Amino acid sequence: MGFLETLAEKIPFLTSNKLIGVDIGSFAIKIAEVVQKGNEYVLTTACYAELPPTTIVEGSIMNSAAVTDTLIELIAECGIKVKQVATSVGGSSVIVKQIMVPNMTPDELDEQITWEAEQHITFSVDEVNLAYHIIGESEVEPGKMDIILVAAKRDMISDYTTVLYEAGLTPVVIDIDAFAVMNVFEVNYPEEMENVVALVNIGASFTNVNIIKNGIPIVVRDFTIGSNSYTEEIQKNLGVSADEAEKLKRGDTESESGEEVISQEVVEIIDSVSEIIAGEISRTIDFYSVSHAEEKITKIMLSGGGTLTPGLQRIIEEKTDISTHFLNPFRNIKVAENLVSNKPEIVTKYAPMMAVPVGLALRRRDDS
Numbered sequence: 001m002g003f004l005e006t007l008a009e010k011i012p013f014l015t016s017n018k019l020i021g022v023d024i025g026s027f028a029i030k031i032a033e034v035v036q037k038g039n040e041y042v043l044t045t046a047c048y049a050e051l052p053p054t055t056i057v058e059g060s061i062m063n064s065a066a067v068t069d070t071l072i073e074l075i076a077e078c079g080i081k082v083k084q085v086a087t088s089v090g091g092s093s094v095i096v097k098q099i100m101v102p103n104m105t106p107d108e109l110d111e112q113i114t115w116e117a118e119q120h121i122t123f124s125v126d127e128v129n130l131a132y133h134i135i136g137e138s139e140v141e142p143g144k145m146d147i148i149l150v151a152a153k154r155d156m157i158s159d160y161t162t163v164l165y166e167a168g169l170t171p172v173v174i175d176i177d178a179f180a181v182m183n184v185f186e187v188n189y190p191e192e193m194e195n196v197v198a199l200v201n202i203g204a205s206f207t208n209v210n211i212i213k214n215g216i217p218i219v220v221r222d223f224t225i226g227s228n229s230y231t232e233e234i235q236k237n238l239g240v241s242a243d244e245a246e247k248l249k250r251g252d253t254e255s256e257s258g259e260e261v262i263s264q265e266v267v268e269i270i271d272s273v274s275e276i277i278a279g280e281i282s283r284t285i286d287f288y289s290v291s292h293a294e295e296k297i298t299k300i301m302l303s304g305g306g307t308l309t310p311g312l313q314r315i316i317e318e319k320t321d322i323s324t325h326f327l328n329p330f331r332n333i334k335v336a337e338n339l340v341s342n343k344p345e346i347v348t349k350y351a352p353m354m355a356v357p358v359g360l361a362l363r364r365r366d367d368s
């Protein structure tokens, strides 16, 4: 299912449907290519490179040259030939809402969508790109239909597409992070499709929550707390550098500050941030539950680098009282032999961070 306005219509000479998924995260850029042979999916390319600190802050690209340079290096290092890209944006510049509109034809809706959006989003409609997806006839109000409305700030989309062009790539699909995670979930957990599942992707700056059923997003919310909050709290409370705080967060403490006293303190700081993240997830779940009391969420599925934080999964499970699991992006996607031997960390250490790029790589031109 494709949602966001793609650039493809504006670039008619692009006919190949080969594309790579490029996830420009604030912590790291991730690239994936997935080849489909019948029902089988194979991950053929996977690359990862961290960005210098403050290159991207709260979703805004502050240093576009650093992003472009890192992209160019990654393309060379991974030997990427495909130029067409599916990418995604997220955070507070994106709003996704399920809304009800009077029954009308798609053509009529195309004309009406700006007016409808004005009633439901806090951004000015002049500064956003709008997209929608018709779910179907409303069950609660006859004569109306449910649609999913997506609004993403145009400036931000333009910043993300510009760095891709500068690196010699052509963005053909612009998605949002939460939908990319949904793509990767659908391919890997088809047996879960009829259940209500909360997909939670915890990155460095943001957490994307998408509560879905039958491949339809019901509640989508991004909040601006992510794994950076751990690093910042450790830095502030222990008076250490950002690098040291990052190591402490990950448990890499052998040399500098490995003393027992600090590690207990670190555990407490980490748990207190985990409580805040779990609290926000829980609030989103409550928001869903108010209007969908009869259909309980069966599972929470975690992805993103932030989910590697020790104790976080347990704290989310305790706070929400919903069984919480790690989403394996490679459960139904084979990893090409050469990647397994050359980059084993892609399917192990980095696997949670590959959910978004793999979800993007699963998009096809004719999918939008």
Ligand SMILES: Nc1ncnc2c1ncn2[C@@H]1O[C@H](COP(=O)(O)OP(=O)(O)OP(=O)(O)O)[C@@H](O)[C@H]1O
Pocket: 024, 025, 026, 027, 028, 029, 059, 202, 203, 204, 205, 206, 207, 226, 227, 228, 246, 249, 250, 303, 304, 305, 306, 307, 308, 309, 310, 352, 353
């Ligand atoms: N082993 C680990 N333990 C704890 N945290 C980790 C580990 N490895 C990576 N992280 C954290 O995961 C985060 C990166 O995750 P991810 O790649 O999903 O974020 P991103 O997509 O770059 O960020 P965003 O989408 O929020 O802009 C970083 O904050 C990093 O510190």
Ligand SMILES: [Mg+2]
Pocket: 023, 025, 026, 177, 203, 204, 356
């Ligand atoms: Mg991310």
